[in-house]
Amino acid sequence: MPPTDTERRLCEATARGDRDGQVAAIAGEDLYLAAPQPGQDPLPVYDDPVVGGTCIPVLTRGMLPPWQPQQFFDRVSLAELAEDWPNDRWRLAVNPGTPGAAYLAASPVQRAGWQRARAQMGVRPGGLLVTHFGGPLHGTLAQGLACGAPLAVHHSVPWNELGTVFLDHAADARTLHEQWSVTDHAGWQQRLDQLLGGQFVPAGTEAALRARARERSAGEDGDATAATPDLPALVTSYEERFRADGLLPADGRVVSLRALDLAHAVALVRWGLGARLCAPQQAEQAVAQVGARARETYGSWQEYAAGYALGRVLAFDNGWFGPQYAEALHLHRVLTQDPSSPWQGLPFA
Numbered sequence: 001m002p003p004t005d006t007e008r009r010l011c012e013a014t015a016r017g018d019r020d021g022q023v024a025a026i027a028g029e030d031l032y033l034a035a036p037q038p039g040q041d042p043l044p045v046y047d048d049p050v051v052g053g054t055c056i057p058v059l060t061r062g063m064l065p066p067w068q069p070q071q072f073f074d075r076v077s078l079a080e081l082a083e084d085w086p087n088d089r090w091r092l093a094v095n096p097g098t099p100g101a102a103y104l105a106a107s108p109v110q111r112a113g114w115q116r117a118r119a120q121m122g123v124r125p126g127g128l129l130v131t132h133f134g135g136p137l138h139g140t141l142a143q144g145l146a147c148g149a150p151l152a153v154h155h156s157v158p159w160n161e162l163g164t165v166f167l168d169h170a171a172d173a174r175t176l177h178e179q180w181s182v183t184d185h186a187g188w189q190q191r192l193d194q195l196l197g198g199q200f201v202p203a204g205t206e207a208a209l210r211a212r213a214r215e216r217s218a219g220e221d222g223d224a225t226a227a228t229p230d231l232p233a234l235v236t237s238y239e240e241r242f243r244a245d246g247l248l249p250a251d252g253r254v255v256s257l258r259a260l261d262l263a264h265a266v267a268l269v270r271w272g273l274g275a276r277l278c279a280p281q282q283a284e285q286a287v288a289q290v291g292a293r294a295r296e297t298y299g300s301w302q303e304y305a306a307g308y309a310l311g312r313v314l315a316f317d318n319g320w321f322g323p324q325y326a327e328a329l330h331l332h333r334v335l336t337q338d339p340s341s342p343w344q345g346l347p348f349a
Contacts, residue, residue: 002100003062003134004158010060011100022102023114026094027078028121031058035072035169043086048093051103055093056081061157062132063095064164067273067280075168079118082111124156127327129334129341132158138346141284144291146301146342147259148266150308150331159342162283165274166267172274180268188268188277192286195265196293201257201311205232213255234319238310241321247309247332256297259304260311265290294348301343305336 002008006029013021034044034057048055058081064073081092085106094102104110129149135158136142145160152159157166166172176182180191194200208231235254242248269286272278278286298304309328317324335343 001133003132004060004130006060007062007095007100010094010102014100014102019104020113022094022104023078023117024121026060026102027114027117028124029078030061030075030124030167031078031081031094032061032064032073032165032168033058033076035074037070045090048091048096048103050096050101051091051093054087054090055096055103056090057093057096059095062134063098067163069276069279071164072169073165075165075171077118077123078114082106082114082118085111126154126156127330127334128156129153129338130156130158131340131342132161135160135162140288140291142342143346143348144287144289144294145266146346147262147290147294147304148264148270148287149335149342150263150312151267153331153334154327162270162273162280162287166270167274169274169276172271176268176271176275176277182268182272182277185277188272192265192268192272195261195268196286196289198256198258198261198293200261200264202314205235205314206257208232209235209254209256212253216253234314235310237319238313241325242306242309245329247329248306252306254306254310255303256307257311257314258297259294259307260315262290262294263308298348301346301348302336304348305332305343308332 002011006025009025010022013019013025036042036044043056045054045056047053058076059073065071088107090106092104092106094104096103104114130152131137136145137160141162142160145162149159152161155167167175176188180187182188182191198206212231239248239252239254242254243250243252248254266287269278269283269290273280273283294304298307309332312328312331313325317328335341338344
């Protein structure tokens with residue numbers, strides 16, 4: 001089975017002998033070019049026996065090899081390759097050596113076709129749910145990775161992948177540096193511990209939500225407890241809107257904001273792998289911890305989803321009910337309504 005829909009479309013076009021279909025399958029996708037090692041040529045040019053000529057190999061996302069500490073890939077588009085192509089006689093080898101490999105001639109006319117196809121497809125949009133069928137689909141690791149699914153959907157990368165890249169080596173390292181001030185393993189571990197501890201969500205709001213949840217639970221059991229601390233008015237406004245938009249049931253309430261930190265913890269692990277600040281075994285252990293912390297706080301994917309949505313809009317929308325709210329709503333609907341979503345198919349506990 002092809003690992004993602006991109007490889008499936010490419011395999012089908014190759015089986016049909018459909019050159020235009022091959023180009024269409026990859027025109028809107030990220031392609032990965034092996035980064036040169038010290039002393040190597042900038043381009044990984046090779047002679048391919050299948051076509052009997054010189055090729056530049058690229059991989060689609062689902063065909064990236066397992067994580068290696070010194071093996072890096074640069075993310076490129078078909079249009080970028082067309083613009084900088086070095087030799088009209090060379091071919092573009094897409095996933096060479098696999099059943100769905102495509103070998104595209106690269107004359108000026110054909111490269112102009114690549115650019116037209118890219119213009120028609122546009123940049124790969126965010127907000128897509130992608131599953132890697134070769135990645136974890138069941139069990140503890142899959143459950144932990146599913147906690148990070150909102151950020152995977154935001155970037156349209158596979159939710160259940162723990163491997164060579166999140167976006168690519170340079171972008172992953174840049175994200176850690178610019179957004180998290182992380183440049184080494186020690187800094188990465190510190191941020192991970194903070195996220196696992198829920199230290200980035202607003203403490204006062206989190207305490208009030210937890211107290212309200214305890215009070216409600218005790219009330220249902222007939223054992224009243226101390227009064228709930230006042231919640232910020234913005235929280236109740238968002239909860240009212242969540243009920244209207246289907247993010248909460250009619251009597252639903254958010255129990256914690258911690259899902260926002262846990263989702264970012266999974267992303268931090270994946271960025272750390274991409275930037276080579278951690279190794280796969282440590283990454284798997286960290287993701288399993290995320291799943292365990294989620295189960296300590298929430299009772300279902302529905303509760304987790306509402307907690308993530310509220311945390312996100314409090315952090316980025318701040319009462320505007322604008323584009324950031326719309327994106328949070330989109331992520332929620334994709335992950336709670338799409339039958340292929342891990343929040344639909346995976347048990348929470």
